[in-house]
Amino acid sequence: MDSTAARAAPEHRWRGIANLRRAVLMLFVFGQTAVASYYLLWVLPYHGGTALELGMLVLFAILYAWIAVGFWTAVFGFVIRLTGGDRHSMLKRHTEAELLKTPLAKTAVLLPIYHEPVHWTLSGLKAVYRDIERTGQIEHFEFYILSDSRDPDVWLEEQTAWSKLAKELGGEGRIFYRRRPVNLNYKSGNVADFLRRWGRRSTYMVVLDADSLMSGSTIVRMVRLMQLEPAVGILQTNPSIINGQSLFARIQQFANRFYSTLFATGLAAIQMGDAAFWGHNAILRIEPFMKHCGLRKLPGFGIFGGPIMSHDFVEAAYMGRAGYEVWLEPGLGGSYEESPPTLADELARDSRWAKGNLQHLWIMLREPGLRFAHRMAFLNGIMAYVASPLWLGFLILTTIEAANMTLSPIEYFPEGHQGLFPLWPEWRPEWALGLALSTLALLFFPKFLAIIDAVIHRLTKDFGGLFRLFCSVLLEIVISVLLAPVRMWAHSRYVLSALLNVSLQWAGQNRTEETSWKEALITQLPGMLLGAGWSAFAWSLDTMFFFWSLPVALPLILAAPTAVYLSRNSLGQALKNRRLLLIPEENKTMTLLEDAIRFRSREQTDSTLTPLEQAVLRLDHNRLHQALAWDHRRGSRKAELESCVARCLAEGPDVLSRSEMSQIARDRESLRVMHEGAWRAPPDSFWGRAIGRLRL
Structure with a gap:
């Protein structure tokens, strides 16, 4: 079926409805951002009259619009669920x-x-x-x-x-x-x-x-x-x-x-x-x-060249x-x-995703024929990581502004200001409070809207009841506040590394290990020092600015203990036993999930031998791997494989590199020779001792 056939398929008139919904969303987002930016102008002492304040205004507008998109998306979801669902869905x-x-x-x-x-x-x-x-x-x-x-x-x-x-x-x-x-x-x-x-x-x-x-x-x-x-x-x-x-x-x-x-x-x-x-x-x-x-x-330079990582x-x-x-x-x-079971594992995953998402900038701007909605999806994915250095930049500019107001004399004729009359710096604390509350509402109101939705649709019992659900939401908010600055600092580093095209290693995800104090201190120490230094500098400038810095500085200072305690299975299970942070799947029987838990929990009865040792010694395993292997003994590779096999039989697999051992395991004849040779090995050799373990 080609694109012509696709377009000829029955049309459900969804595109016009989608355009209307997107227009309403953009109206709310940009309208709210314009009002918030106007408030910020009057909060700033020179009302945007300096380059520094204009920089703060631009960063604030970008970030406010981005979180407003999430806020209004949740509101749309609430309204649609309230009206019985989207009748245009599949x-x-x-x-x-x-x-x-x-x-x-x-x-x-x-x-x-x-x-x-x-x-x-x-x-x-x-x-x-x-x-x-x-x-x-x-x-x-x-x-x-x-x-x-x-x-x-x-x-x-x-x-x-x-x-x-x-x-x-x-x-x-x-x-x-x-x-x-x-x-x-x-x-x-x-x-x-x-x-x-x-x-x-x-x-x-x-x-x-x-x-x-x-x-x-x-x-x-x-x-x-x-x-x-x-x-x-x-x-x-x-x-x-x-x-x-x-x-x-x-x-x-x-x-x-x-x-x-x-x-x-x-x-x-x-x-x-x-x-x-x-x-x-x-x-x-x-x-x-x-x-x-x-x-x-990708045909570009740096991260914008080479294979696409986030496909x-x-x-x-x-x-x-x-x-x-x-x-x-x-x-x-x-x-x-x-x-991911720990903060460290989540951040390790994000370090890979950050580079992949930033690559999308090239596709979003240069790839022809893409739909506008998909370009916006690229932008949203990019902002998931670029928002962190933008927030960090906004905090830096705010700190510079506070330092200027404290350490430098008042400028009545700041750069760019012309005229006979001075520009008097003004502070409007009541406007600043209103702006801060507006930003907090964008971040946290959807969480309480979800509680209202659960009450309306009678879902609270699935989450432990209304009281426990409310406590779970409060606990999640506290943890998210603690993690936000840590993620901001980490994502800022990842974006910088991606732009510098630092190579990354891809590996399987950890699913069981907890974070040790040593690991947490090593990985979180730069952020902890940054938070402590910034907080001390804020204290030296102004007491109010110090208290303003604490919501960001304190989580950075506490990053190591936060990472350690969040990784603890015992704490997670203690809250589960108290019916906190419950989800519906933990309250009802589901055959699929029960099967997965039961199958995964079954003990494996294989011997203490490694899979490689079993592939050599166990006849059933050796025949299976031979059947899946190929004949690679052609030309110069034959002598190379024979040398590797001889060394492995004489001294064991540890004398070979991973690449050399892979070559043996991929070659049918080498696997056969290894099996026969290992079973003829002297009892005090590596393979003789392995046979003893196999018999046990």
Whole structure:
């Protein structure tokens, strides 16, 4: 199906409604920002009469408008839910009976992985498989584990676990494993490799992350919606965060689950068929995706050159440019992911995302034919990180202004001011208070609006009851206030590093470890020193300015203990036991989630040998890996492989580099020779001792 066919599909008149909603949103945002900026002009002593104050005004207007977008999006979501939902959404256009009558098409479920915990990750896929099986529609689905792992101990374990999983589920010929020998273009390159090889086997693909879970009924429902809507290229769900154990993860989980109801509803109503793709927990129409969504390397300089790191927004924009619609449907439900367990893990992830999002600036400004809504989605993603250095810049300019007023004589004729009459500096504390309250309202009122929404729709019981829900919201606000300056400082560094094109390492996400005091002090020390220094300088200038600085300086000073205590699983579980920070999924039985927990908690009974040692010694493992390996003994590589095998047999795998060990594990003949040679090894050799452990 090409773009012409997409445009010829039934039109639901949504575009005019979307334009009207966006116009109303912009009117509210820019109108409110203009009023707030006018107030700031009268709060400043010279009313914008200096270059410094003009700089403060510009930064304030940009930042105020950005947070106003979030505020009005939540208000839109509240109003739409109050009126019974968006009647123009995809779900509202089709009855349940119509959906049930719709036949399914072949769909591929993709699980791209990179150095993830193998048992934990594939147990999640097993839970998804079983849930689709319960719908009675499993024959329409194929599953692909797409590995980019480079460590042989990891990918050998992946191959063994895949084989075991396929046999256990009776999924031979339905569950496939593929590891790319060359890791190009990150996750998007992994998916592209799948499409080149197997893309034409299926009509749709459902893309998961390593921590994704999706219910079978939701996946089947998405396929049917795509069947009924031939103009839709991507259908994105709104994943809920689950399984939080640490205090940090439970805070993130509660905030996502409780507040996103309003924000996602409002966002979906504003974007409509011009929504974004978030890279996972979504279904995509394969043919137009293959035809229109290939990612070329950026032709620019620095970070604006080379492969695109954050691919999802770009693919949605390309799908829209080709004439297809992209929808976010919050009403689907049954879509889940997990949160980083610690602040350090979240910031490590953000360091990668910051660079990827900043790359979108090149695409937003230079890529032809993109829809305006998708360009705005790029801008919003960029602002998610650029807002931090802008806030930092605003604080710096404010500090300079305070220092000038305290340490320098009053300028009655500041730069740019001409005339016979002096410009008298004025302070309007009542206006400053009103402006501060307005900004706080933008940040925190949507959180209390979510409580009102929960009361109206009788959802408070799912979150522990009204009183506990209110306490949970207050606790989340306190933690978010503590974390905001820490994130501001970290994101400012990440943006600077990205602009300087500092190289980044991509790795699997930590899912269990707590933050140590040593780690917290090392990573947070620069911010702690900055906060302490700024607070001391504010005290030396003016007592009132010191108190004004505390909401930013104090969280920076306390960053290390904040990071440590938020990482504690014991604190998270203590609050859970008191029914605080609860989410509905913890109050009701869900087979998918119970399966995932049960499968992941099962102890693995393998020996103490590493996956690499098992691949050499265990006959069943060795034969499996031989079957998946290739013959690489050609030309000069034959002598190189024979040398590596001889060294490994004589001294063990530790004498080889990871690359050399990977070459052995990828070569069929080397695996055979290693197995036979290891079993002939003397008892006091490395392999002899390994055989002893295997027998035990």
